[in-house]
Amino acid sequence: MAIEMKVPSVGESVTEVTIAAWVKKDGDLVKMDEVLCELESDKATFELPAEGEGVLRIIAQEGETLPIGAPICRIEASTAAATPAPAATPAAAPTVAEAESKTTSVTIPTVGESITEVTIASWSKKSGDYVALDEVICELESDKATFELPSPAAGILTIQAEAGQAVPIGAVVATVVGGAAPAAAATPAPTTPQATSAPASGATSYAAGHPSPAAAKVLAEKGISVESVAGSGIGGRITKEDAQNASKPVSTSPAPAKPTAPVAANGGSRREKMTSLRKTISRRLVAVKNETAMLTTFNEVDMKPIMDLRKQYKDKFKDVHGVGLGFMSFFTKACSIALQEFPVVNAYIDGDEIVYNDFTDISIAVSAPRGLVVPVIRNVEKMNFADIESEVVRLALKARDNKLTLDEMTGGTFTITNGGIFGSMLSTPIINAPQSAILGMHNIVERPVVVGGEVVIRPIMYVALSYDHRTIDGKDSVGFLVRVKQLLEDPMRMLLQV
Amino acid sequence: MQFDVIVIGSGPGGYVSAIRSAQLGMSVAIIEKYPNLGGTCLNVGCIPSKALLDSSEHFYNASHHFAEHGIEISQPVANLTQMITRKNGVVEKMNQGVSFLMKKNKIKVFQGIGSFVDANTVQVTKDDGSSENLTGKNIIIASGSKPTILPFMNFDGKRIITSTEALQLKEIPKHLIVIGAGVIGAELGSVYARLGSKVTFVEFAKGMIPTMDSSMGKELQKVLKKQLKAEFHFQTKVTGIENKGEEVVITAENAKGEPVELTGDYCLVAIGRRPYTDLLQLEKVGIETDRGKIPVNEHTLQTAVPHIYAIGDVVRGAMLAHKAEEEGVLVAEVIAGQKPHINYKLIPGVVYTWPEVASVGYTEEELKEMGKAYKVGQFPFKALGRATASGDTDGLVKMLADQATDEILGVHIIGARAADMIAEAVTAMEFRASAEDISRISHAHPTYMEAVKEAALAATGNRSLHT
Numbered sequence: 001m002a003i004e005m006k007v008p009s010v011g012e013s014v015t016e017v018t019i020a021a022w023v024k025k026d027g028d029l030v031k032m033d034e035v036l037c038e039l040e041s042d043k044a045t046f047e048l049p050a051e052g053e054g055v056l057r058i059i060a061q062e063g064e065t066l067p068i069g070a071p072i073c074r075i076e077a078s079t080a081a082a083t084p085a086p087a088a089t090p091a092a093a094p095t096v097a098e099a100e101s102k103t104t105s106v107t108i109p110t111v112g113e114s115i116t117e118v119t120i121a122s123w124s125k126k127s128g129d130y131v132a133l134d135e136v137i138c139e140l141e142s143d144k145a146t147f148e149l150p151s152p153a154a155g156i157l158t159i160q161a162e163a164g165q166a167v168p169i170g171a172v173v174a175t176v177v178g179g180a181a182p183a184a185a186a187t188p189a190p191t192t193p194q195a196t197s198a199p200a201s202g203a204t205s206y207a208a209g210h211p212s213p214a215a216a217k218v219l220a221e222k223g224i225s226v227e228s229v230a231g232s233g234i235g236g237r238i239t240k241e242d243a244q245n246a247s248k249p250v251s252t253s254p255a256p257a258k259p260t261a262p263v264a265a266n267g268g269s270r271r272e273k274m275t276s277l278r279k280t281i282s283r284r285l286v287a288v289k290n291e292t293a294m295l296t297t298f299n300e301v302d303m304k305p306i307m308d309l310r311k312q313y314k315d316k317f318k319d320v321h322g323v324g325l326g327f328m329s330f331f332t333k334a335c336s337i338a339l340q341e342f343p344v345v346n347a348y349i350d351g352d353e354i355v356y357n358d359f360t361d362i363s364i365a366v367s368a369p370r371g372l373v374v375p376v377i378r379n380v381e382k383m384n385f386a387d388i389e390s391e392v393v394r395l396a397l398k399a400r401d402n403k404l405t406l407d408e409m410t411g412g413t414f415t416i417t418n419g420g421i422f423g424s425m426l427s428t429p430i431i432n433a434p435q436s437a438i439l440g441m442h443n444i445v446e447r448p449v450v451v452g453g454e455v456v457i458r459p460i461m462y463v464a465l466s467y468d469h470r471t472i473d474g475k476d477s478v479g480f481l482v483r484v485k486q487l488l489e490d491p492m493r494m495l496l497q498v
Numbered sequence: 499m500q501f502d503v504i505v506i507g508s509g510p511g512g513y514v515s516a517i518r519s520a521q522l523g524m525s526v527a528i529i530e531k532y533p534n535l536g537g538t539c540l541n542v543g544c545i546p547s548k549a550l551l552d553s554s555e556h557f558y559n560a561s562h563h564f565a566e567h568g569i570e571i572s573q574p575v576a577n578l579t580q581m582i583t584r585k586n587g588v589v590e591k592m593n594q595g596v597s598f599l600m601k602k603n604k605i606k607v608f609q610g611i612g613s614f615v616d617a618n619t620v621q622v623t624k625d626d627g628s629s630e631n632l633t634g635k636n637i638i639i640a641s642g643s644k645p646t647i648l649p650f651m652n653f654d655g656k657r658i659i660t661s662t663e664a665l666q667l668k669e670i671p672k673h674l675i676v677i678g679a680g681v682i683g684a685e686l687g688s689v690y691a692r693l694g695s696k697v698t699f700v701e702f703a704k705g706m707i708p709t710m711d712s713s714m715g716k717e718l719q720k721v722l723k724k725q726l727k728a729e730f731h732f733q734t735k736v737t738g739i740e741n742k743g744e745e746v747v748i749t750a751e752n753a754k755g756e757p758v759e760l761t762g763d764y765c766l767v768a769i770g771r772r773p774y775t776d777l778l779q780l781e782k783v784g785i786e787t788d789r790g791k792i793p794v795n796e797h798t799l800q801t802a803v804p805h806i807y808a809i810g811d812v813v814r815g816a817m818l819a820h821k822a823e824e825e826g827v828l829v830a831e832v833i834a835g836q837k838p839h840i841n842y843k844l845i846p847g848v849v850y851t852w853p854e855v856a857s858v859g860y861t862e863e864e865l866k867e868m869g870k871a872y873k874v875g876q877f878p879f880k881a882l883g884r885a886t887a888s889g890d891t892d893g894l895v896k897m898l899a900d901q902a903t904d905e906i907l908g909v910h911i912i913g914a915r916a917a918d919m920i921a922e923a924v925t926a927m928e929f930r931a932s933a934e935d936i937s938r939i940s941h942a943h944p945t946y947m948e949a950v951k952e953a954a955l956a957a958t959g960n961r962s963l964h965t
Contacts, residue, residue: 206903207930213841220837237929 002076003052007039007066011406014041018065018275019072023047026058026230030075031154031178033133037062037072042280043373043409045402049133050075058230063247063273071232104153106174108140108167117168118147120161127159131176138163138173153178208236215243224248247273277371288433293469296428296440299481301488303444303459306330309491321386327441328364328392329385331416333494334487335439336360336380339414342480344472346413348434354471363412363432364392368399374432375404376412416441426462436471439484440464499606501527503833504620504634506612506778509537511810511822512640513596518830520603527632528605529612529622531777534589535596538642538811539819542662545592548850549585550665550689555852558692563889576693578670585665608632612641613779617803636805636833639792640826641778643771643811650738651677651767657741658765661686671695673762675748677736679706681849683768684718688851691726698729698760700736700750707849711861711910713896718855718912721892734758739765773812797839798832799825807832821845846924848917853893856920859908859927862898871901875933875957877949879913881964884944890914895953897923897933904932904958915946922950933957 007017020040024030033049036056040046050056057074060066108118121139125131131151140147151157153176161173211219211226215238219226222243229246231238274282288294310325317325339346339360347356360381363374375395377388398404415432420443429440440463447460465481487493502524505512513535516528534541560574600607608630610622615631623629645660647653655663664686672695676687679701691697699706706715706722722728733753740747746765750758773790785792785801792801792808799807807829810822824840831838849855865872875898880891893913899906909923926936936954941947948964956962 206900206905207932210930213839213928217836217838220839233929234935 002057002074003054004071005036005048005051005073005075007068007070007072008048009068010039010041010046011043013410014043014068014406016065016067017041017046019060019062020045020275022058022062024056026056028056030054030056031133033154035133040275040277041406042277043406044404047134048072057236059232061228061230061246064245102153102155102178104155104176104178105172106137106149106152106157106176108149108169108171108173110169117166119166120163120173122163123159125157125159127157129157131155131157149173151176205235205237209238210236211238211243212240214240218243219246222246222248275371281371284433285430288431292431292433294431294466295469296464296466297474297478297481298426298462298464299485301461301463301485302449303327303461303488305489305491307459317386321389323386323390323393325385326389326392328416328418329388330488330491330494331439331441331484332362332364332377332380332388332392333383333385334484335362335414335416337487337494337497338480338483340381341483342476344476345437345467345480347471348413348436349468349471350434357413360414361412363409363415363435364395365415365417365432366396366399368402368404373399373404373409374412374415375399375408376410378411414438418442420444420461426464428464429466431466431468437465437467437477437480439481440466499527499630499632501525501606501632501634503527503636503638503830504529504612504632505638505640506620507531507537507640507642507810508535508596508607509640509642509810509822510539510819511642511826512537512638513599513826514823515638515640515809515826515830516605517599517603518827519833520605522830522834524830524833526603526605527608527634528600529608529610529620529632531609531611533609534593535600535607536589536593537640540592540596541589542665544819544850546585546589546665547661547685547689549588550581551685551850551852553581553584554689554692558852566889576670578667578693582666611777613777614782615779617783617806636807638826638829639775639778639801639806639808639812640810640822641774641812642822643817644774645682645767646770646772647767648769651736652739652741653767654741657746657763658739658767660767664690664766667764671762671764673698673764675700675746675760675762675765676768677739677748677765678768678770679703679730679732680709680768680770681707681847682771683766684722684849684851686766686768687728688722688726691722691728692852696729696762697722697726698731698762700731700734700748700758700760702733702735704732706730707855710847710849710855710857711896711908712863713894714855714857714910714912717892717894718849718851718853721853721912722851725892731758731760739767771811771817775812799829800832815842816845816847818845818847841928844924844927846920848920850917853890853913854916855910855912856916857908857910858920858924859906860898861908861910862896865898865907870907872898872907873901873933873957874898875953875955875960875962877952877956877962877965879946879949881952882944882946882949884946884948885914887944888914895919895949897936897950897953897957899933899957904934905930906933906936906954906957909950909953911950913946913949919946919950922947934959 017039020038022037024036030036030050031053035047036050037048038045039048052075054075054077057076060072066072118140121141123138125137131137133154134150136148137151137157138149140149155176155178157174157176159174161167167173209226209231224246229238229242232242233239314325343356346360347354359379361376361378362380363376365372365374377391412435414435415438417429417438418441419427420441424442426442427440429438431438442462444459444461446457448455449458465477467477503519503526505516505528508528508530512528516526519526557574557576564571608622610624612620612622615621618633620632620637621629647660652658661682670693671690674690674695674697676683676697676699679699684706687697687699705712706719719730734750736748736750738749745761745763748760748765752758775787783803785803791814792812794801794808794813799809801808809825809829811817815821828838828840844858846856846858876894876896879885879893885891896910897906898908906927911919933954937951937958941951952962952964
């Protein structure tokens with residue numbers, strides 16, 4: 001029987017997802033839990049595992065945006081598996097299994113630019129264990145973070161490197177011999193005749209891919225070839241709806257810049273479909289501009305005290321905590337303290353009410369490959385500097401690999417964004433709704449300032465606080481930013497909470 | 499005056515393309531040579547012939563079938579003048595309908611002969627000799643066709659006539675000789691046969707309606723022979739037609755080369771139609787015709803001049819009103835930048851004889867020639883409850899399907915409602931349905947449509963239920 005797979009519910013507020021990429025092709029034989037495609041919501045990316053074994057029939061194409069619950073593909077009882085089983089003798093079963101068994105090497109993936117080797121912290125599976133696709137089989141440690149290593153295939157695991165061993169990136173640490181899951185293997189006979197009896201629905205129809213008259217017109221006007229559209233109609237026919245939903249496969253690799261480009265006076269332009277992440281970012285940012293009374297207050301921070309402190313304790317800190325001492329921990333902690341002193345900055349509007357939070361969950365804006373993401377550091381008020389630093393590293397790495405979960409990106413009460421890493425001197429950040437304020441960090445520039453009646457050179461960072469004037473008055477916003485400035489210019493205050 | 503679109507000719511192709519253009523927001527002018535809109539189809543073709551066919555059918559039923567139904571009347575008399583008056587009323591109503599549609603869609607109607615001045619200018623010459631020039635960004639030629647008549651046939655419009663005159667006769671011919679047993683000849687020949695004329699067909703080909711599946715022609719001939727006592731001379735070549743005053747003498751040669759002479763009081767020449775481009779002055783814009791037809795781009799119907807389009811009878815393909823309509827819509831949409839498509843293989847052909855004949859897709863002869871492996875499902879109307887109840891038991895449905903895939907390749911129907919019934923086959927084939935698909939779709943009982951389902955069952959696996 002064919003299994004129709006629908007877009008799974010991936011989070012409360014997510015109503016639609018975009019198919020970022022099909023990992024498998026139409027007609028591929030797929031196994032249970034094998035990753036079929038990558039889905040992208042406005043918050044994160046997900047992998048869609050197969051719900052059964054069989055031949056994949058793609059319904060929705062790459063780049064299409066689908067509502068939750070929409071059919072995305074069908075998995076049809078594999079005819080290949082069914083063919084050798086006229087008698088359904090047990091003897092036939094191993095043949096099938098053998099044909100399917102494939103050895104996959106488990107290699108150490110690249111985990112970061114500067115990381116050349118990792119240590120196997122522990123194996124969570126033993127040799128001989130059956131592992132599912134993407135099941136975590138071991139934990140790796142680098143000098144910066146720890147990672148989990150998922151199995152690249154389903155099958156029987158054979159471990160080749162011991163726990164505690166340091167291995168270079170790319171090294172083979174285990175193999176997985178593919179095969180059906182033990183449960184399925186135990187009952188091979190009954191499944192085979194079942195598969196045979198299932199009519200080869202649609203897939204082999206002579207009319208598969210035939211567009212209805214209206215569908216043909218729609219496709220012609222979109223400039224999409226009929227061959228690139230999967231028909232959802234009877235026998236795989238292309239319905240008008242299929243045609244309306246079809247979109248041109250977007251070439252993901254941008255056109256390589258030609259060295260002779262200057263000659264092209266007219267230049268070219270390139271159209272790319274907005275990802276749903278980008279669409280959401282765009283929609284939200286405009287909404288915030290329209291729906292809040294946003295304005296920005298500025299100040300400057302003399303970074304000398306922090307820089308001195310870092311210089312003095314950087315190595316010690318690393319030794320003790322295993323993580324570097326950056327600026328983020330100072331800013332995050334300073335904001336957390338200030339937020340508790342100016343609770344309205346840490347609040348948000350919900351209808352006719354203002355919701356005050358007694359915790360400070362601070363969102364950190366991170367530039368990820370697919371766009372801006374804002375993972376949240378929770379309960380900063382309870383954290384020490386080392387906790388904050390390691391959390392920042394953990395979230396930044398996940399952001400880079402598009403592995404952030406929805407939970408990790410929702411529920412912040414205040415945001416810090418650092419335009420300084422790109423060289424920004426001054427900017428007016430936009431509030432991360434429904435929050436009420438955002439702190440913008442900028443680059444640190446040596447500027448002449450007057451200290452004690454004398455002009456001295458100091459490393460100065462301009463800071464900006466954009467806030468929602470509907471709830472936050474000037475007294476609170478300016479007071480908040482001044483307080484942050486005080487804490488940063490004299491970090492001792494953070495220790496003493498004064 | 500300036501327009502986005504100028505349409506030359508207001509037949510079903512022309513006026514439909516004008517409406518579609520207007521729907522798409524373009525300013526449209528339509529030029530018609532005759533005082534009435536609607537072209538051949540509406541004035542001297544489909545509509546009036548159907549009006550007369552129905553009148554003659556009523557008369558025939560009153561004369562032959564009422565008694566059997568238990569309706570006793572004195573011997574009915576055919577009043578041809580009244581039939582023609584009624585037909586004229588039908589045509590007038592349709593004329594008004596088209597005029598209303600033009601007004602409703604804000605299409606400017608110009609009466610007169612449209613001819614090219616240059617690639618963007620069309621001159622309209624009125625009956626009184628005055629003229630005016632219209633300029634158009636796009637021009638659609640939809641000037642249609644005229645009956646073909648060869649010089650030696652001595653056309654006089656009185657006793658030697660074409661379909662146009664046949665719709666205006668003052669008396670019922672005693673013996674009508676029809677040259678050509680194709681669609682038009684069969685339709686008009688059967689009109690007069692039912693009104694009591696003796697009808698003799700002279701046809702160069704081997705059978706009636708030779709372009710259709712041969713089983714259709716055979717069945718039609720059988721019915722016309724049996725019911726209307728029509729006579730047939732096939733594979734016979736007409737060599738001369740002469741009006742002798744009270745009678746017409748036709749000389750011909752049969753397949754063996756023997757001379758044939760036929761004498762009647764009227765001779766209807768129905769050997770086909772030719773594209774009517776005579777007055778367009780195509781040479782002014784550099785468009786040349788190919789055997790009378792205007793060559794066009796297969797997909798966009800653009801002529802050699804890209805903003806001049808041609809549709810309907812002046813271009814390749816069957817001379818059918820509904821084909822012209824599809825092309826009219828297509829051109830309007832092409833001008834609007836859309837990308838419509840016509841599947842010419844699925845334009846149904848219809849003959850309004852009684853019984854009607856309709857067909858779509860490949861004929862059995864074509865499939866044989868292509869070397870395609872096919873299967874045939876056939877179902878006769880006489881096995882159908884509804885046909886028996888109504889007394890229309892002549893005819894059959896024939897379905898041709900792919901031997902391997904069961905896809906329907908052609909459907910040919912001769913029977914009481916064939917012209918309407920073919921629609922299901924066209925729809926199914928547009929979606930590339932199989933014979934079994936049709937046989938698994940519920941068809942209401944008792945209807946003529948059940949014959950299509952039964953033929954599909956027969957094609958699926960020789961398992962029709964009622965034979």
